[in-house]
Amino acid sequence: MPDDAAAREVLEDARSLAHAGEWAKLVSLVTSLHPADLAELVLDLGESNRRELLAHLPTDVVGQLFEFVEDDELRDLIRGVGVDELPAVLEEVEDDVVADVIQQLEPEQQAETLAQLDRGDDVAELLQYREESAGGLMSRGFVTLNQDISVQQAIDYLRVLRPPSDRAYYLYIIDVDGRLQGTVSIRDLIVSAPRTPLAEITRRDVHAVTTATDQEEAARTLQKYNLLAVPVVNEEGVLEGVMTADDLIDVLQEEATEDMYRMVGLDEDERVFSPVRTSVRRRLPWMLVNLITAFVAAATVGLFDETIARAAVLALFMPVVAGMGGNAGTQTATIAVRSIALGDLDVSDVFRACRKEIMVAMANGLAIGLTAGLGAYLWKQNEALSIVIAAALFLNTCAATMAGVLIPLGLKAMKVDPALAANIFVTTITDVMGFIFFLGLASLAIEQIN
Amino acid sequence: MPDDAAAREVLEDARSLAHAGEWAKLVSLVTSLHPADLAELVLDLGESNRRELLAHLPTDVVGQLFEFVEDDELRDLIRGVGVDELPAVLEEVEDDVVADVIQQLEPEQQAETLAQLDRGDDVAELLQYREESAGGLMSRGFVTLNQDISVQQAIDYLRVLRPPSDRAYYLYIIDVDGRLQGTVSIRDLIVSAPRTPLAEITRRDVHAVTTATDQEEAARTLQKYNLLAVPVVNEEGVLEGVMTADDLIDVLQEEATEDMYRMVGLDEDERVFSPVRTSVRRRLPWMLVNLITAFVAAATVGLFDETIARAAVLALFMPVVAGMGGNAGTQTATIAVRSIALGDLDVSDVFRACRKEIMVAMANGLAIGLTAGLGAYLWKQNEALSIVIAAALFLNTCAATMAGVLIPLGLKAMKVDPALAANIFVTTITDVMGFIFFLGLASLAIEQIN
Numbered sequence: 069m070p071d072d073a074a075a076r077e078v079l080e081d082a083r084s085l086a087h088a089g090e091w092a093k094l095v096s097l098v099t100s101l102h103p104a105d106l107a108e109l110v111l112d113l114g115e116s117n118r119r120e121l122l123a124h125l126p127t128d129v130v131g132q133l134f135e136f137v138e139d140d141e142l143r144d145l146i147r148g149v150g151v152d153e154l155p156a157v158l159e160e161v162e163d164d165v166v167a168d169v170i171q172q173l174e175p176e177q178q179a180e181t182l183a184q185l186d187r188g189d190d191v192a193e194l195l196q197y198r199e200e201s202a203g204g205l206m207s208r209g210f211v212t213l214n215q216d217i218s219v220q221q222a223i224d225y226l227r228v229l230r231p232p233s234d235r236a237y238y239l240y241i242i243d244v245d246g247r248l249q250g251t252v253s254i255r256d257l258i259v260s261a262p263r264t265p266l267a268e269i270t271r272r273d274v275h276a277v278t279t280a281t282d283q284e285e286a287a288r289t290l291q292k293y294n295l296l297a298v299p300v301v302n303e304e305g306v307l308e309g310v311m312t313a314d315d316l317i318d319v320l321q322e323e324a325t326e327d328m329y330r331m332v333g334l335d336e337d338e339r340v341f342s343p344v345r346t347s348v349r350r351r352l353p354w355m356l357v358n359l360i361t362a363f364v365a366a367a368t369v370g371l372f373d374e375t376i377a378r379a380a381v382l383a384l385f386m387p388v389v390a391g392m393g394g395n396a397g398t399q400t401a402t403i404a405v406r407s408i409a410l411g412d413l414d415v416s417d418v419f420r421a422c423r424k425e426i427m428v429a430m431a432n433g434l435a436i437g438l439t440a441g442l443g444a445y446l447w448k449q450n451e452a453l454s455i456v457i458a459a460a461l462f463l464n465t466c467a468a469t470m471a472g473v474l475i476p477l478g479l480k481a482m483k484v485d486p487a488l489a490a491n492i493f494v495t496t497i498t499d500v501m502g503f504i505f506f507l508g509l510a511s512l513a514i515e516q517i518n
Numbered sequence: 519m520p521d522d523a524a525a526r527e528v529l530e531d532a533r534s535l536a537h538a539g540e541w542a543k544l545v546s547l548v549t550s551l552h553p554a555d556l557a558e559l560v561l562d563l564g565e566s567n568r569r570e571l572l573a574h575l576p577t578d579v580v581g582q583l584f585e586f587v588e589d590d591e592l593r594d595l596i597r598g599v600g601v602d603e604l605p606a607v608l609e610e611v612e613d614d615v616v617a618d619v620i621q622q623l624e625p626e627q628q629a630e631t632l633a634q635l636d637r638g639d640d641v642a643e644l645l646q647y648r649e650e651s652a653g654g655l656m657s658r659g660f661v662t663l664n665q666d667i668s669v670q671q672a673i674d675y676l677r678v679l680r681p682p683s684d685r686a687y688y689l690y691i692i693d694v695d696g697r698l699q700g701t702v703s704i705r706d707l708i709v710s711a712p713r714t715p716l717a718e719i720t721r722r723d724v725h726a727v728t729t730a731t732d733q734e735e736a737a738r739t740l741q742k743y744n745l746l747a748v749p750v751v752n753e754e755g756v757l758e759g760v761m762t763a764d765d766l767i768d769v770l771q772e773e774a775t776e777d778m779y780r781m782v783g784l785d786e787d788e789r790v791f792s793p794v795r796t797s798v799r800r801r802l803p804w805m806l807v808n809l810i811t812a813f814v815a816a817a818t819v820g821l822f823d824e825t826i827a828r829a830a831v832l833a834l835f836m837p838v839v840a841g842m843g844g845n846a847g848t849q850t851a852t853i854a855v856r857s858i859a860l861g862d863l864d865v866s867d868v869f870r871a872c873r874k875e876i877m878v879a880m881a882n883g884l885a886i887g888l889t890a891g892l893g894a895y896l897w898k899q900n901e902a903l904s905i906v907i908a909a910a911l912f913l914n915t916c917a918a919t920m921a922g923v924l925i926p927l928g929l930k931a932m933k934v935d936p937a938l939a940a941n942i943f944v945t946t947i948t949d950v951m952g953f954i955f956f957l958g959l960a961s962l963a964i965e966q967i968n
Binding site (some may be wrong): 095102104130135136223226227229230233236237254255257258259260261273275278290291292293294295296313314316317318320324325327328329331332333334338339340341344347350352354355356357358361362363365366367369370373374376377381382383384385386387388390391392394395398399402403404405406407410412413417420421424425428431432435436439440443447492493495496499503517 | 544552554567585586673676677679680681689704705707708709710711723725727740741742743744745746763765766767768770771774775777778779781782783784787788789790791794796797801802804805806808810811814815816817819820822824826827830831832833834835836838840841842844845846848849852853855856857860862863867870871874877878882885886889890897910941942945946949953
């Protein structure tokens with residue numbers, strides 16, 4: 069069993085050899101690495117060292133790297149390999165990964181590269197699907213069997229076929245028209261008596277998705293039924309491809325990152341060590357949107373500037389009203405966005421969700437309002453002010469919670485990503501509503517406050 | 519191939535039969551359902567109907583349900599089955615699931631239930647590990663082989679053993695002391711010539727984790743190397759268990775939910791349709807913490823109450839400074855928390871991360887500050903005020919960004935969850951710093967502003 073510390077040491081040695089330009093030594097060293105580790109090393113190098121190392125590695129080793137990098141790292145790897153070398157390198161790579169690579173190329177390079185690939189047609193077929201659909205994610209590398217053969221005949225067939233992927237756990241039973249009829253797992257094949265007809269061990273409760281199914285829903289199917297792969301069929305039920313657990317895990321991770329990032333107005337491709345220029349370009353647009361919404365909040369306060377001029381003490385409590393509303397709103401929005409992603413909440417649940425959240429908001433709003441009112445009284449000994457604060461916090465907690473439910477569900481109903489800048493919109497509403505409640509009530513009671 | 523719409527129809531029929539109390543009809547109907555769907559139906563029923571239906575179902579069917587529910591739904595299912603019936607129901611359930619069930623019971627019930635299980639010892643062994651460790655998550659249901667036998671002998675052995683799980687894709691090669699030496703996949707077994715010695719097709723670059731490894735890291739290992747299962751060894755390298763992809767997918771989903779929720783001060787067990795009382799009890803504590811931090815921000819404003827009394831216009835721009843700082847801070851905190859979870863950022867990267875983020879903050883702060891200053895000038899035609907706003911936004915964007923990096927990394931360095939209430943702390947700092955920058959600068963220029 070390899071030791072993790074030993075693996076790290078190899079990685080360290082490899083780094084120094086690369087920086088010293090000792091390519092022959094380096095190549096013989098890195099052949100012992102797992103492609104996932106080698107990919108990390110390669111991506112960690114500067115651009116010229118990366119190109120140099122990739123040029124020295126055997127093409128099949130380079131090909132494997134493509135299977136172990138994330139989508140946003142593909143471009144660096146492609147640039148390191150060079151477009152001219154791509155066809156040779158991709159020859160033994162799984163077709164779904166090849167399709168991902170092709171998608172990163174310029175249109176004219178796409179056609180050229182496809183033409184040079186043996187399996188260009190398979191890959192071209194995958195490219196016709198939307199990138200975030202089951203069709204865009206699936207691989208055509210699956211094994212089909214006819215249910216009229218026996219277990220031994222199936223084993224003999226597999227021995228000849230030698231399916232390349234070590235992920236071929238399920239075998240697919242299709243009819244003469246290619247329609248999916250059921251699955252047989254390799255485990256069932258191995259534990260059954262050799263002369264058993266395949267039809268007898270075929271499982272017919274298959275959980276297939278269609279090529280148009282969204283990748284997130286496909287991933288949820290895999291998760292719900294504890295599967296290792298999900299078959300993908302077309303509208304006629306003809307088996308078109310298979311999505312494996314490792315691809316769908318990446319989908320779930322990407323979708324979670326996307327939701328977290330979008331909620332605060334970040335691009336889903338943002339990484340902690342993205343180049344500064346890229347990060348600035350990605351973050352600035354939403355910050356400018358946020359600036360506009362902040363001026364809306366400012367204008368709301370502006371409606372009450374005479375009230376504040378009469379009682380500057382009101383300004384002290386503005387951050388309390390805004391902050392508490394923002395917190396209650398983003399809490400609810402976070403629950404709503406995540407629950408939609410996990411399939412626990414849909415547009416049709418809107419009334420049930422609102423009813424629940426408003427009950428929670430009223431209870432919490434009461435507790436928070438009373439506590440804050442008491443705190444304000446102890447601090448400023450002003451009864452009217454304390455009552456205004458308590459009331460404003462109660463009302464704003466309720467408004468914030470409704471915004472937190474309704475904005476993500478509203479976006480979802482409009483077929484927009486429910487996470488899209490949810491926090492920016494929610495905090496704007498809680499700021500605006502909070503100031504109207506607080507300063508509005510204060511205006512009415514200004515004689516008592518001042 | 520079953521049709522999704524048809525499955526939904528069965529589910530609908532089942533619901534009405536349950537509500538009508540037609541148990542015999544219902545039981546014969548639901549035997550056609552996948553356990554995952556049946557579990558959904560069962561959990562959807564009211565408590566008394568649920569108990570009734572579970573009592574009418576065969577024990578092995580009830581047992582399967584446990585494998586397809588999430589941790590937070592286990593308790594409802596246990597209550598529905600009844601503690602006395604548990605041992606019979608759990609007899610054929612996988613040991614890791616049984617361990618999860620046992621953990622939900624009261625201490626005295628745990629011992630009693632374990633004593634009645636055939637595999638009580640295996641389960642008791644799993645229970646000794648920390649719940650969120652690889653040991654706490656693994657199953658003892660793995661197949662081991664000796665490398666001195668041939669492929670055909672291995673197949674013959676599997677035919678006799680008939681490993682119960684349909685997830686037995688990897689077989690584990692161990693030495694006489696039980697130490698893990700490598701893996702053989704069933705696929706390799708089937709495509710190799712029957713007389714091949716197992717040693718020849720054994721893969722030795724195994725990516726194992728130890729029983730103490732955190733479940734999140736174990737999941738990352740599975741994801742990085744595109745595996746379907748990860749073996750778990752003790753400190754001597756002895757194989758103790760196996761974690762499968764379906765369990766680790768659940769881990770990744772739970773951890774993502776946990777991070778999203780904790781950032782805004784939510785309990786990770788919160789669900790959109792949790793009972794109102796539970797939600798109130800879970801959310802209120804962090805809201806009270808947030809209230810205290812909001813009063814800190816209020817006290818900061820209080821330092822400048824005379825300045826505000828002289829120029830009430832300042833109150834208008836307080837939400838702009840606080841809102842923009844909060845947005846910049848939570849953006850950075852979100853990136854930091856997620857990058858730590860994905861293994862892209864660690865405490866040792868703190869200087870690199872700060873350097874990058876401060877560059878981004880200065881560029882964005884400059885753009886936002888100038889735009890806001892211009893906006894303020896067009897609105898209020900006050901040069902000093904505009905300059906103060908521009909400067910405060912620039913400074914607060916930088917401070918917010920640093921807080922966004924340093925708080926999650928600081929929590930991580932203190933071995934606390936980096937996500938813990940990150941947004942609440944970050945927005946407090948950005949409120950306080952923002953008001954100090956804005957109102958402090960305004961105090962200095964108060965003659966020009968008023």
